[in-house]
Amino acid sequence: MSKGVAITGMGIISAIGNNVEENYASLVTGNTGISKISKIETNHKDSIMVGEIGFTNQELEQQLGLSSENNYSRTAFLGVIAAKEAIKNAGISDINNYKTGLISATSVGGMDRTEAHYYDYAVDKSTQKYIEGHHAGDSTQKIAEQLGIKQSLVTTISTACSSAANAIMLGARLIKSGQLDRVIVGGADCLSKFTINGFKTLMILSDTYNSPFDEHRKGLNLGEAAAYLVLESDKVVLSENKPVLAYVKGYGNANDAYHQTASSENGDGATLAMQQALKVAELSPKDISYINAHGTATGNNDLSEGRAILRVFENDIPDFSSTKAFTGHTLAAAGAIEAVYSVLALQNNVIYPNLNFKTQMKEFNITPQLEFKEKEQHTIMSNSFGFGGNCSTIIFSKKQ
């Protein structure tokens, strides 16, 4: 059994940057990625804001050197870009020299192509290559292919907005149990009309910049992103003498079992997930130096999550903030995006500001961190919650 789960590489592409360095620079300068939508033609373009990645599909295709015959969804493009950066960052030259797996998360999958060609598929042969790219596992297979992962454990998790946190959790368990020496974990989701309209029907899309934990929060901004982490066992770290960015120290997963979409009023599932993660990490609440909250800026989430944080941390609430005001809610990818941000916070000893906050919520008296702040960091908790009652918490630490 490997005790430690080391993070040795990261890659990310989001609305605030096309790689790790650019993302960190935006977080430091408070530069949000939220804007009007430009790449999807939707009737709602004037009433929503999104976290969109600058590149067009064509540009992404060129960056990856793919022939025009490819049948990649935008989810797959973004996933490959972030996963490749993670491999490079981890200094991996031969992916198959250790037992390597890939666990990816997505909720949109190939829906962007399906919605673009749905009725054309039946009549236009040139679009038919995208039909088999619809299912959620397709982008994962493509990422594995691009990374050269063969004959391996490659799978996909879809638990709505907690998906990527669960990918990290499974990856960590596979390393700990010795089933894998190395595993690339993370998630990718692109924007789509399907999700824009879906969240619109739930009336939880803000028409302006999302403001997590604010009394007058109007809902979330959808975002698109991909991020991957390379997790490696003690054995690999030792024999390759690898620099370790941080460790996955704890994880917890619970179900709210309350409602198909809404979180319970007192955040039962969220509380259980945080408590379980602390237990796995063998830490107590006072050991947490920062919480990167799920904080989607919907009325329901922020109230429920805030109450759950109060239940777990009682009178000693650590600094917390949501980075969704920077990136938007990137759905299945969110847990991986925020994992990268958590590791960067550990490395640089900083806390990111919770942008757009103006008014204290009246239900409780906890306030997120509002300014960018330097602070000695040692252990960070990251929350991700989703539809279907799925609640997940990951704890990252500097030391094993």
Place this chain on the structure above:
Amino acid sequence: METLKQELKENIVEQLNLEDIAVEDINDNDILFGDGLGLDSIDALELIVMLDKNYGIKLSDPKEGRAIFESIEVLAKYISEHRTK
């Protein structure tokens, strides 16, 4: 008004797929949400779309629906006062 109420009952049963409830089981003053007919927050969103689609009434905040959807009686009154189609 009676026609509108009947129409609303039929639409509610059909659109919300209330398998175990018949139109004639719903009284004008029955509470629709919670312990009454058992409707929930998702149903409220469905009803908001019905108001928009059938009667041209736009609600921008789901919280507004709470009072309007109290009962068939209240809902019918609200629709007849605010409908644009």
Place this chain on the structure above:
Amino acid sequence: MKTVYINSVCSISSQKTFDNSEFLDEIIYHEDNLIPVVNPNYKDYISPSESRRMAKGVKMGVAASKIALKDANLDTVDAIITGTGMGCLRDSEKFLGALIDNDEQFLTPTSFIQSTHNTVGGQIALNLQCKGYNFTYVHSSISFESTVLDAKLMLENNEANTILIGGVDEIGDYTAKLHQIINHIKAEKTSTSELLNSKTEGAVFSEGANFFVLSNEKQTSSYAEIIAISTYNTLGNSKISDLAKSFLDENNLDIDAIDMVVLGNNGDVTFDGFYNELSSGLFKNTQQVYYKHLCGEFMTASSFGVWLASKILKTQKLPEIVKLNNLKDSNFKTILLYNQYRGENHSFTLLRKC
């Protein structure tokens, strides 16, 4: 490390399999390219207030989970792990169709909410009020195998004692039409008995839900022990026989130790070669079994294979209809299952009598 047992099963399939007191006693012979399941009476398992938003796949999943729990004599479990290759297709089609047809207007939330891949897992948790670990795997033909792998990891390390796992996929009419256009579904109607002789492209498609309670504690009613499971995204440069050999080696077994192989042949002339390589080579002297002529192909059809193998191990009966050859008809101890879809996402599962 603790041993992992299959303590209960439930199969809702295109055969009458949901009644655990029977075992393929009566076969339904289909002649089609798309075959629906034989439905149990869902009202026996799901209340009207719960079922009113559920599409067929969700109903199949929830009903199968309830039957599996009853078969294990449990009210709830420590964790719920679901696999679905295509997710909630009917609601996805419904929401997307409405979105396009109505130009993004007058859309209602129900089908969107129900379209997420983890709907079945979430609904089972709600129904059982189970606040434990809840995962959904969505990786093509190893979606179900991923649930087994995860549950096994958890049970072996004593992180849970009882876990409900299952594979579920539903037919979506439009998606089926599209998969017919690209020849993933056979163009012509094919009969149950002639599936493997069809010599045409594509498979006969279906739907289904196969759920199991796994535990690290054996009970008198247990079906089998899960010895090992491995999944492979691709074969790389190897042949499937090489991979089968190394999988058996890893588990310290030689070919003779395998009493039966359960193969996922679906009658697709382009891809059945993987199965044929094993049945005419490595396992030519082993009892061979197939099942997709009974349950059809779908992304979690291999969970029907596990149902079949579990039933065989428990009852020690081998139904005539599933035999590919005639070498052994009793004393089944160790069964190897192999499945793949369109040359990718291969899996080996090893079960043993307990």
